[in-house]
Amino acid sequence: MPGSDSTAHRSKSRRPKYSQFSQQELPAFKLILTPGYVISTFIVVGLIFVPIGLISLFASETVVEIVDQYDNECIPKDFRDNKVEFIKNKQTNKSCTRTFTVPKQMKSPIFIYYQLENFYQNHRRYVKSRSDKQLQSKKNAAHIRECKPMGETDNKDPIIPCGLIAWSLFNDTYGFSVKGKDLKVNKRDIAWGSDKNYKFGADVFPKNFQVGDVGGKSLNSSIPLSEQEDLIVWMRTAALSTFRKLYGKIEDDLQANDVITVVVENNYNTYDFKGTKSLVLSTTSWIGGKNDFLGVTFITIGGICLFLAITFILLYVIKPRPLGDPSYLSWNRNSTPTPGR
């Protein structure tokens, strides 16, 4: 505005200060994709990825995994047409025996999982239906706002643990024996340490749980939630509708051709929603459980890179063209000669 500028600029120069930064002259590097760079990059990537893939595949191969889907087989033949009725009937004998052979030696620890399919633990209603506050501390017993409709009994007593997740706790059980000898199943330390120590309170005991409408497994009301590892595992909801959850560990080695007999208590209702149930025994290696995907992916990517490298080399040899030829630029292709002098 008036006056201010005429006096201001006489006193000091308004010349901008020089610095490489302010003049945008900082040294910069931009990789130009010359055939040399491109081909060697592809070769290097290929050469690294293919071996990694082979190693991963090999590691995955060493893992011994036994999967046994039993949801259909564990229904007596008479009930095959009406599985839902069988599973809902409290009178029926739910025990069933499964046998399978160990294909290769399995070193301990052998992990026991149950695998469910088509079970939406990731449904928004389901995921939200829990009270972390209530699980954490005794004093938050009445904190059941999110738990509807499994928040309180008909007498308005809060259910501990409340919510649909806890209510639908998986309740099949497995008993293992080899050559007539029972295998001990260790069910401790199958849940996350942090869950046990912080999220599930040692002073919170189940109360009013599975009273009335029974969904899944009942809990021993004299054991605090932090010790109820089956519950803790179950409450860490799965991201996808097909998932495995850890049941326990067998801490004995199993030899090849050992025949394992499993007595399954088939209690859990997956028949309503046409889900499947499987029992999984698996050892681990450094890449975890059996997983070919990682190895295959590495090999595929590495293979594509090598293929491209070879293609480019051939192209470069058979039909080379000078680098940075401006006549290939889009605006030169039609008519005008190169701009600039």
Next chain:
Amino acid sequence: MAGNRRKKHHFSRIHAFSCGKTSFKGDHSLIGGPGFSRVVHCNDPESFEASVLNYSGNYVRTTKYTLATFFPKALFEQFRRVANVYFLICAILSFTPLSPYSAVSNVLPLVVVIGATMGKEVLEDWRRKKQDIEVNNRKVKVHCGEGAFDYTKWRDLKVGDVVKVEKDEFFPADLILLSSSYEEAICYVETTNLDGETNLKLKQALDATSNMHEDSNFQNFKAIIRCEDPNANLYTFVGSLELEEQQYPLTPQQLLLRDSKLRNTDCIYGAVIFTGRDTKVFQNSTGPPSKRSKVERRMDKIIYFLFGILVLMSFIGSIFFGIATREDLQDGKMKRWYLRPDDTTAYYDPKRAAVAAVLHFLTALMLYGYLIPISLYVSIEIVKILQSIFINQDLHMYYEETDKPARARTSNLNEELGQVDTILSDKTGTLTCNSMEFIKCSIAGTSYGRGVTEVERAMARRKGSPLEEEVTEEQEDKASIKGFNFEDERIMNGSWVNEPHADVIQKFLRLLAICHTALPEVDEENGKISYEAESPDEAAFVIAARELGFEFYERTQTSISVHELDPVTGTKVERSYSLLNVLEFSSSRKRMSVIVRSEEGTLLLLSKGADSVMFERLAENGREFEEQTKEHINEYADAGLRTLILAYRELDEKEYKQFNEEFTEAKNSVSADREELAEEIAEKIEKNLILLGATAVEDKLQNGVPECIDKLAQAGIKLWVLTGDKMETAINIGFACSLLRQGMRQVIISSETPESKTLEKSEDKSAAAAALKASVLHQLIRGKELLDSSNESLGPLALIIDGKSLTYALEDDVKDLFLELAIGCASVICCRSSPKQKALVTRLVKTKTSSTTLAIGDGANDVGMLQEADIGVGISGVEGMQAVMSSDIAIAQFRFLERLLLVHGHWCYRRISSMICYFFYKNIAFGFTLFFFEAYASFSGQPVYNDWFLSLYNVFFTSLPVIALGVFDQDVSARFCLKFAFPFVTVPSVIPRRCTEYPV
């Protein structure tokens, strides 16, 4: 006293057309009526009557917000953006069970984004506030009773205060001039801040108040001013002053406007009539038209497109969700029993699955909101501000001589610089320096002056002659005097006395020294004289006269004093001419004259003007040198010079007496056509002139202009020159700045043809206009044919059109043809165009070709063009600040345009577009993972990520890389940008292409 009166009388005659006596007829009868209700109690602002009126104080506020209005106003501004409204709705909905996220995590990003933008507003407003505080606290002397004046802050001024403003101070409010330190109560005012004109304007107080020269005079001064209500018109004012029961009319001649400056006058006394927001300058201040860049407009479209995808995705999800929910409970049998579909809320109710689906749709809209980048606008703003800082900091666009760096005044057009397709340029002051240099003259049929003009040099270069080197050597040893580049030993240093027509030369130089309206300013230290002139041309003449021995050193209201070289004695003598009348310059008259009486008592009419009007006014016996002079003028015009014809005439007493009577009567008449009347009478006396010669001044090209234009042409940018100059000069300048090249075929559309001249003279105006239009149309069609038939080998076309033809060419039915022709031409020059035509041409190009236009100019006459164009670039040069104030970017020299467009424009455009693409890419890539997960979660609306991770994703985790790309990325270095001036590509083809660089 009587003598005083006489002088005053004379003086009012000098400025014949700008002031005159007005009576209470006409406008003044309106006073007191509606729109003219203001009553000012001079020198008595505390009185009861004055306090009843309750006019606002002189406190001014240019800030956008006050404490109270900040929140509502700023928030309103923010939520005018569609994206922000969407996020606001999401934030509100997030407090309901509909929300897939927790409320806090949903609100926080919005708060951050809105907060950041509002923070920027606060910062900008704070700067304005500081300026306000500075202005409001300036001090001015105010009459505080008992004839004493004391300093008061501007803000405390009240309507009716009498203030004393001293030399070189700004007026604190709109004042009525009461008296000044001059006897005649005149004062000089500089209005650069208002209209960009650098010349001084003369104001004069009423006779009734003019005798109060002392502070003490105001002890008992009381007057009542009645005048119009505050309005925005700078050039009109109607009011009356009531002093001692007598009414005196007030005109704009007594009005001193706020923000103009007192010059060449020791002090003035004035009464405050309009304060603060009521002042004319504030009434005039409107925000510049807000311009949005094309990329931004396109970005809005992409956002709408994304919003469409969002709705589509939500819709698909809702259908699946609805189906899954309905199937959960059929015939009383639960499917997914663990969800308890038998005991549920409306959100999951299988019995009312349709309702659940609709509610889910809302949830999904929020869930997939990450498709729409919430922080995009704020990031772009940050990036643009940082880019502008880089532009401001660029040393290559800093002009040492005037100490002016480039200044990006609006940052939101940075990337537009990279898409400029057509540049519309002013000539004077933009391509040229606007410092006129007296370089040649033709006296008595002999041409003097050996200087070589830029144009001649360019011509020589084209022809490959070695003239160039010679000249540069010559230039170095020449002592430079600003405005004077004349080199001829025949008349310099007083040797003109030996020339054949020494008497004519003497008259010629005397005329240069006398016939003007410049004011001398004597430097008290070294006695050197500098001049304040209305135009640089005039200054060049007075300086030339001084350098050639006729030093004009004093102007009073009635006389002009000159140090003259006496041809007989060879010594300097002082001569004083009494100034009788000034017949001022106007664009219709194209000439100015003065009538003086020399010391010997002869009456002289000295006149200078354009050749078109002067030759026809020569007397039969005054045409002695006509042929040679005409020849010389053509030569000068070819050399790109501005020429004026000088002529004089001796008047006899009787003739003058008659003229003076008629003239005085005419200018004192009250009719509306007063000026025309006066012009007519002036016309009568400006005839039978005797030709003395012609002058030629050069408006030098700025440094580096031809190279810059070359570069821009290489980059495929079209340059149109819109100038007020005549066609020959424009064409020559066109050659000089390599806008026109040898081998270009010129299509000249002109109304200056002999036929059209005769048409004009005919009685029937409308028929003449129709015929002229037909002729223009015919010329256009011929040009178009040439364009259509032309093959490359014949060379590109150049269109040159003059102002009068342009008037017809811009009419609705012709303008498409004109534009087609103009677009097909490599260069376009419009000469003799008015400011309005400049703006019209700009608008035509902008709207009809939908290409990006850039207007560049330096004067107040370019303002319309600057505001009309997509980008207005102001040259901060000689012609005041008006153009800069209304520009988007200000640079000091035309040649900086090259760097601005080719380097900064290129970078900014690339940066902004890749940044926007990057932004959309990261958001789409992220948003789609949410959608894909839904397919695995039976579309229940469960987000795959943690709430806080989601909300911080945009505002925090991914903002810096994008901003860094937008600020620093350089595809090629500045050197290569300039070396290979890339043809610019238009937006539609670029954005999709750039986007494919990123896998989506």
